[in-house]
Amino acid sequence: MTDNLPRPWLSLYPPADLQHPFIARYTDGLSLFRHALQAGGDRAAIHYFDRTLSYTELDRLSDAFAGFLLGQGIVEGDRVGLYLQNVPQFLIGLLATWKIGAIGVSINPMNRARELKLLLEDSGARVLLTHRDLYQEVASGVLQDFPDMCVVTTSARDFQNRNDPRVLGDLEPERCDGTHDLLEILGSKIAPPQLRTQVDGEKPAIIVYTSGTTGVPKGAVVSHRNFSFDADLWPAWMDLRDGGPILGIAPLFHITGLVGHIGAAFATAAPLILSKRFHPAVVAESAAEYQAEFAVGAITAFIAIMNSPDVRTEHLRSVKKVYTGGAPVPATVVEQFDRKFGIAIRSTYGLTESTSLAVAVPRDRMTPVDKNGACAIGVPVFGTDVYIADEAGRLLPPNEVGEIFLRGPQVVAGYWQREDATKEAFFQDYLRTGDVGYMDSEGWLFIVDRKKDMINASGYKVWPKEVEDVIYTHEAVREAAVVGVKDDYRGETVKAVVSLKPGMSLDPAELVSFCKERMAAYKYPRKVVIVDELPKTATGKILRRELR
Structure with missing residues (x-):
C-alpha cells in the first residue's frame, strides 16, 4: 500500500481540528501522570465508593510500592502482574511499576488457574499483585509452580468504608500466609529511593493480552508512546473537559479501561470513578454521586444500565458524552438509550493492538446508519490511516467489503515473544484487524463482521x-x-x-x-x-x- 491513500474522512473533522492538527503532548505514561499531578495535586484522582484519593496521595502511595519493588530486586524490564478488579490498587501498582522502569502485565481477574498459569509463564512476571480472595481461590495453587514469585495481596474493601453488598458482599481473609500485604507496604515509613519521573517512549509500558475470542491469548506490547498518544487522543477527539469526572465502566485490565479510563483521566487531570466491578445500579449511582461527565464501555453495559429497574433517568443526568466499542451498535439500542437518558451513544473502534482508539464518530456528528440498521463505527481518528483491503492487501473502492487495515502511532510493534504472530498481524506497516467492513465515499467506516465468523x-x-x-x-x-x-x-x-x-x-x-x-x-x-x-x-x- 502506498502513501497515496485517499482520506475522505478529513472533511468530517470539526473545522477547528483541521486548523490545529492533533499532536500528543507526552511520550510516556509517567509524564502524562505528572501532568495531572502538576495541574493540582489536591485534585481528586480516584473516587471509590465513599473514599476519594487525590493525585498527591496516588503519587505517594505508588512511590511507597515502587520502593518495595526495588527492595525485592525488581529492576528495569521486569514484569509486574496486575491481577485485579477495578480498584485503586490497580493504579497504584501500575504507576509503581513505571516508576522503576518495569513493565505491567494486565491479567483478567475472571481468569482461572489454567489461564493464569499460561499468562504468568508467557510474560515471565516476577511479581503478582492480586486480591486475597483471588489468591486463595485461584492463584495459590498456580503459584506452587512459581516459587520465586513475589506475591502481594490486597482487598477490594480497602480504600473505602461503604462495603456495598452488591459488589463488596464477600468477606476476604485478613491476610494470606506467604504473601506481602499491600496496606502494610504502603504504610511503611521507609523513604523510597530516587524514582523515575519519565520513561523512554519506545520502552514497553504494559503487556495486554488479547481477549481470546479468537483462541489462545497473545500479549500485545503497548509502548509508553502508544499509551500516551492514545490517552491524549481520547480527550482531544471527544472534547473532554479538564477535570471532568470519568465513569469507570470498562475493566481496567482491558485496553479500553487502561487508556479510555486511566489514560484519559491523567490527560485531563480528572477523577476516575471506580466501583470494583460492573453492576448497572452501582455504576449509575456512582455517576450521580460524583457527577460523572464521560463514560465509555461495551454496548452490553449500556444495555444493562438501560434495562435495569434500579436505574433512573436522573442517575445519568450529569453525563454529557457516552462512547461505546467492542462490537457494532444496533441503531435501535442507540434510539432507546437516547429516549430514556437524552444521551447519544457514539461508536468507537479499536483493538488491543491499536491501544484502543483508532476509529470513532466525531463529537459534532450524528452517526449514519446502514441499510441493515447498524451504526457506522466512525472515521479514522487523528493521525490514523485506514483502508479496506482485498485478499492481496490491495485498496478496495468505496462500499466494497474487505478486511480493515489500519496504521498510526497507537499501533503496537508486536506481540510479546511471538515473532510469528507479529508477522501474521501486519501487511507492510498496516495492522490486519481480522475485521471485515467497508468504507463509504465520505470516509465513514462500517463493520460487517469478524472474518472468522x-x-x-x-x-x-x-x-x-x-x-x-x-x-x-x-x-x-x-x-x-x-x-x-x-x-x-x-x-x-x-x-x-x-x-x-x-x-x-x-x-x-x-x-x-x-x-x-x-x-x-x-x-x-x-x-x-x-x-x-x-x-x-x-x-x-x-x-x-x-x-x-
Missing part, C-alpha cells in the same frame, strides 16, 4: 451481524448472537441465541418467522434458542464460539 450456508456467505441487526429490531429482544452450526444438507445453517428484555416473552418460532419476512431465505435463522444471559468476556463482548 462468516457462515457458509449452501454456498452463500452469511455475516452474523447482518442477521443480528434484524433480530435487534424485535421489541422483545435484549441481546442477540448468531453463529453457524453444522448442517448435513447446507454445510452450515444459521442459529440465533437471544436473551429477552425484562417482562417480555417470545416463542422461538415467532422470531424465526419475524426474520424470514425480513431477509433472504439463506440468511434467516433456522434455529432460535432463548437464554437468560449470553456468554461474554469480562469486557462485555459476546462469545460466539461458546454458542456453536
Whole structure:
C-alpha cells in the first residue's frame, strides 16, 4: 500500500481540528501522570465508593510500592502482574511499576488457574499483585509452580468504608500466609529511593493480552508512546473537559479501561470513578454521586444500565458524552438509550493492538446508519490511516467489503515473544484487524463482521451481524448472537441465541418467522434458542464460539 491513500474522512473533522492538527503532548505514561499531578495535586484522582484519593496521595502511595519493588530486586524490564478488579490498587501498582522502569502485565481477574498459569509463564512476571480472595481461590495453587514469585495481596474493601453488598458482599481473609500485604507496604515509613519521573517512549509500558475470542491469548506490547498518544487522543477527539469526572465502566485490565479510563483521566487531570466491578445500579449511582461527565464501555453495559429497574433517568443526568466499542451498535439500542437518558451513544473502534482508539464518530456528528440498521463505527481518528483491503492487501473502492487495515502511532510493534504472530498481524506497516467492513465515499467506516465468523450456508456467505441487526429490531429482544452450526444438507445453517428484555416473552418460532419476512431465505435463522444471559468476556463482548 502506498502513501497515496485517499482520506475522505478529513472533511468530517470539526473545522477547528483541521486548523490545529492533533499532536500528543507526552511520550510516556509517567509524564502524562505528572501532568495531572502538576495541574493540582489536591485534585481528586480516584473516587471509590465513599473514599476519594487525590493525585498527591496516588503519587505517594505508588512511590511507597515502587520502593518495595526495588527492595525485592525488581529492576528495569521486569514484569509486574496486575491481577485485579477495578480498584485503586490497580493504579497504584501500575504507576509503581513505571516508576522503576518495569513493565505491567494486565491479567483478567475472571481468569482461572489454567489461564493464569499460561499468562504468568508467557510474560515471565516476577511479581503478582492480586486480591486475597483471588489468591486463595485461584492463584495459590498456580503459584506452587512459581516459587520465586513475589506475591502481594490486597482487598477490594480497602480504600473505602461503604462495603456495598452488591459488589463488596464477600468477606476476604485478613491476610494470606506467604504473601506481602499491600496496606502494610504502603504504610511503611521507609523513604523510597530516587524514582523515575519519565520513561523512554519506545520502552514497553504494559503487556495486554488479547481477549481470546479468537483462541489462545497473545500479549500485545503497548509502548509508553502508544499509551500516551492514545490517552491524549481520547480527550482531544471527544472534547473532554479538564477535570471532568470519568465513569469507570470498562475493566481496567482491558485496553479500553487502561487508556479510555486511566489514560484519559491523567490527560485531563480528572477523577476516575471506580466501583470494583460492573453492576448497572452501582455504576449509575456512582455517576450521580460524583457527577460523572464521560463514560465509555461495551454496548452490553449500556444495555444493562438501560434495562435495569434500579436505574433512573436522573442517575445519568450529569453525563454529557457516552462512547461505546467492542462490537457494532444496533441503531435501535442507540434510539432507546437516547429516549430514556437524552444521551447519544457514539461508536468507537479499536483493538488491543491499536491501544484502543483508532476509529470513532466525531463529537459534532450524528452517526449514519446502514441499510441493515447498524451504526457506522466512525472515521479514522487523528493521525490514523485506514483502508479496506482485498485478499492481496490491495485498496478496495468505496462500499466494497474487505478486511480493515489500519496504521498510526497507537499501533503496537508486536506481540510479546511471538515473532510469528507479529508477522501474521501486519501487511507492510498496516495492522490486519481480522475485521471485515467497508468504507463509504465520505470516509465513514462500517463493520460487517469478524472474518472468522462468516457462515457458509449452501454456498452463500452469511455475516452474523447482518442477521443480528434484524433480530435487534424485535421489541422483545435484549441481546442477540448468531453463529453457524453444522448442517448435513447446507454445510452450515444459521442459529440465533437471544436473551429477552425484562417482562417480555417470545416463542422461538415467532422470531424465526419475524426474520424470514425480513431477509433472504439463506440468511434467516433456522434455529432460535432463548437464554437468560449470553456468554461474554469480562469486557462485555459476546462469545460466539461458546454458542456453536
